[in-house]
Amino acid sequence: MAQRIDIKDLDVYYGSFRAVADVGMTIEPRSITALIGPSGCGKSTFLRTLNRMHEVIPGARVQGTVLMDGVDLYGSGVDPVAVRRQVGMVFQRPNPFPTMSIAENVLAGVKLNNRRISKGDANDLVESSLRGANLWNEVKDRLDRPGSSLSGGQQQRLCIARAIAVKPQVLLMDEPCSALDPISTLAIEDLMAELKDDYTIVIVTHNMQQAARVSDRTAFFTIEGTGKPGRLVEMDDTRTMFSTPTQQATEDYISGRFG
């Protein structure tokens, strides 16, 4: 069920500004790929092209190809809504719907997709998604309390439960732990390690230790200066990237020498 993603000659624009240029990479299924690089190099922009969220910004467009198991996400006849169902996203700040209960939050994506499900199936899906997100034991006795009654780390796991409830094949995570304390961060990292058995995961992180701990492959992006596009410098097995990268720019960045 997890998917392989092949990106070729990808350019990403905001109006006439080319924010990301010339990206080519392969994202392996059932693995975690980390995207690292300095602020403004286009990590979030690139990530959003993988589920067609980029184009919702007025004037934003994409050139090049993104193949998911060989199918071009940008091909004519591809429904962006179907793509977003297949490729889920978790954001930097946990964003549960505050007035919805914990259970309703889990089901929110499924309901948006207009899927009608019986009460029994809904209850099962709430449980399996919360178990999948490693949150079930903490919330099973208060499923009707608001999502906003949870701690930050629990809210982020609730958002992961909401994302996996629609049974996506790919999970995109944009700095999912940056608003969390170290204990919650470790809980999310453990969870990612479990989820990669079933999903293709792409995570943006500023935390080098996190990239080194959780990811199988790491891609380093950089930017030459303001107004210039971000580019992929290199991508390799995480262990290689953090021990013997081939590019000086990568070495400088991971060792903290980036100016």
Ligand SMILES: Nc1ncnc2c1ncn2[C@@H]1O[C@H](COP(=O)(O)OP(=O)(O)OP(=O)(O)O)[C@@H](O)[C@H]1O
């Ligand atoms: N909605 C937008 N409209 C116009 N330009 C944008 C928009 N969003 C981002 N950009 C620009 O695109 C470039 C890449 O931004 P992006 O947010 O992808 O970087 P990033 O690598 O995720 O940075 P950070 O690490 O700070 O999150 C930046 O120059 C940014 O100003």
Ligand SMILES: [Mg+2]
């Ligand atoms: Mg970003």
